[in-house]
Amino acid sequence: MIVQGTSVGLDVHARSVVAHAIDEDSGMVIRETLVPDAATIVSWLQGLAPPVRLAYEAGPTGFGLARAITAAGMECVVAAPSKLQRPAGDRVKTDARDAAHL
Template identity: 60%
Template sequence: MFTNTIPAARERWVVGLDVHARSISASALDLLTGELINARLAADPATALRFVTGLGADSAVAYEAGPTGFGLARALDQAAIRCVVAAPSKIARAPGDRVKTDKRDATLLARRLAAGDLTAVRVPSPTEEAARDLTRAHEDARADLMSARHRASKLLLRHGIVYSGGAPGAGTITPGWPAPTSTSPPPKTPSRTPTNKSCCSRSARGTSPPRSPTWPPTASSPTSSTPWAACAASPCSPRCSWP
């Protein structure tokens, strides 16, 4: 991520904001008189903007980059107020300073902004931020699907059922028995208990919908001779494959 060190503040007021999902803790430091104003604001960019403009002089604002995004920085930038989104890992703290509160964090941001000791993070454009969200959502979905497939396949494997059907990477769990050999034991019939059905149902909800039109098996399907055939008559869920 691109970062850069900012110069010392030249404005009269420096404002540190500790931004959370439901509230904003603000500390405004007057570099001319040394006056420090603390306030607790609603988690709304318009409220923070009114607080900063109400100081009555030119101001600079700093807050830490976090999950709240960059909407506040864009709102301050549109109002021609200099805003620094600081990298949290690069904020200098005293070695013995272990007390961490919203008020102290906001005051620390204001003082670091006045001294020019903050490292700024580049604020992305709305298009760039939307592309980031899409990429992260896609990766999260892939990780969730892989985790769900592993949970379901290992649940079946613990009961002696080996996955052997479907195309590689299809994303569905289609139970099938391995080809019989002279040394392979006959497949075990898993016990159909409420606990097992509940576990399989929860695992199946995380996988993608089945793509094969022949699933679930019917009385005339090739899999009707396996213990899975009973699931077609009374499945525990539309996407469950536990007998």
């Protein structure tokens, strides 16, 4: 049995968080800019189709968000930016593209 759900990529910064989510059942894509508050982000994630699995780039904001997401029962991976593969020729870097890539 295949378990559907929602896959989410977050581009986390001190002033904003850009989220890019895809509902694996319907294919619907959701893009949202959120405030960098763990409770607000977790609340938004809980409104998505479960199970929710997400990733975000490691950075200066630390792992507090990952701990809050995991404590809420969601799978969260913090990825090293240097280890993420980029398509050849992908030189444009924006928060929305980073979130979609994750």
